[in-house]
Amino acid sequence: MLDLLHRRYAPLVVSLLSLVFTPERPTVPVAEAHTEIGDALDQLRARGYEHHADGTRAIPLGTARELCRQWADVGWLKRQIVDGDVEVYQLSAHAVGALEVAGRAGGARARISQSRVRTLLDAVEQLAQDADPDVLVRMSRLDAQVRRLQDELARLQRTGTVEEVGDDVLLEEAENVLHLVRELPADFARVAESLRAMQRDVVTALRQDERPSGDVLREYLERGQQVMESTPEGRAFSGALRLIGDPQRIDELSDQLDVVLRHRFTSRLPRQQRAELRDVARRIEQGVAEVIKAQRQASHVIATQVRNHDPLRDRQVDELLREVMVGLQAWVPTTRRGQDVDPVRRLPVAEVAHLRQTTSTLRDPEPPAPLEAWDDGDDDGDTEPDGVAREWGGPHYAELREHLAAYAGPSGEADLAAAFGAAPERIRRPVDLLGLLEIAHRDGMEETGRVALVEAVRPDGSRRRFAFEGVTVRTHGRHEKDGTDHE
Structure with missing residues (x-):
């Protein structure tokens, strides 16, 4: 670096x-x-x-x-x-x-702060607890911690107030968190590269074939299955993954960061630092995903090499390449431009199963055959198939406009709900109500402020009731045909 x-x-x-x-x-x-x-x-x-x-x-x-x-x-x-x-x-x-x-x-210069010192002291305390096997000492420390928590709980129950922390202290703690977060991407990248390096070492050892094939395959197959435990970085990452790999822990971290970002002291942080705080959980998830991806790729490559490993074939390929290089070294210094080259007869010949012997036709493609008449098996025979599809289709704009004009009469004004209720059942479908509202909107309508109720009839005879705000529509000068007739 x-x-x-x-x-x-x-x-x-x-x-x-x-x-x-x-x-x-x-x-x-x-x-x-x-x-x-x-x-x-x-x-x-x-x-x-x-x-x-x-x-x-x-x-x-x-x-x-x-x-x-x-x-x-x-x-x-x-x-x-x-x-x-x-x-x-x-x-x-x-x-x-x-x-x-x-x-x-x-960025901001790192400095000694209360938050950073507390982080150091907590880390040393945790290290001492993990290193000390004395049961009595561990019990006394836990008792002291329980007493402190109980005293704090009793104080909160007695006073009902939480001691506020100053904005300066919160800023120091936020900077300490950002300092710790900035180390994560490089750590995750080192773990992923260590896994890829181990993958290359395993594949190289398999190709060299210096040990009996059975021992090599058995040892490296187990190593490929336990790839995370084969390197110091992988073991360290496995320990960290047990702490941050729990989805509930990540959700709790996101909730805690939301609480922090809603506090007033964050307004004093630069925009870049606020964005880094907001993305802490996502960056952790990305780093973990990158390492897991490298682990899966390493396991896949090693398993593929184990399945396809053929020492005899690899040795033949190495001998052929070595022969070609020796021949080039002896041939290049003594040749001239345009001189013929003697082929290496030992190189394998490509196995071609079949070659096309005819070209494609140059005639224009023929149109498809016409569709045959098809009987849908309608029992009643009263309605044609296309008629059934039409009844279940969109609004009948032309008929709706004619009915609305006839219902309005010479005055040219009509209540839309009443006009729909007076329409024949064939144009009183739910979709026709939408078409009638669309016509009223285009022609000009006024809201009455009252709730209108109408009953629509579907083509199968079922009925549905609809409620909407009542409107009146004017039809003067609007008898021209609607350009969006979808019948």
């Missing part, structure tokens, strides 16, 4: 990676990363930041693709395949630590 921070262009790299990789986006597709970093470099060059005041370069030469490749080589970035075929960039554990160091250096 310190080696990365001491490199020549470390300030630029830290700034760009902080923009591209965020807690909400820990992995970025390779193409998107190249595009975003390239845009950022172009903006810096356009504003004249390509050189320092002393004439030295502030931005390295090369495209964003070349810079990302260099950062991957030195350890800033890691490339991996996700979802089968998507190649992404991810910050290495050292890069996460470097960004955290840079963030702390640019």
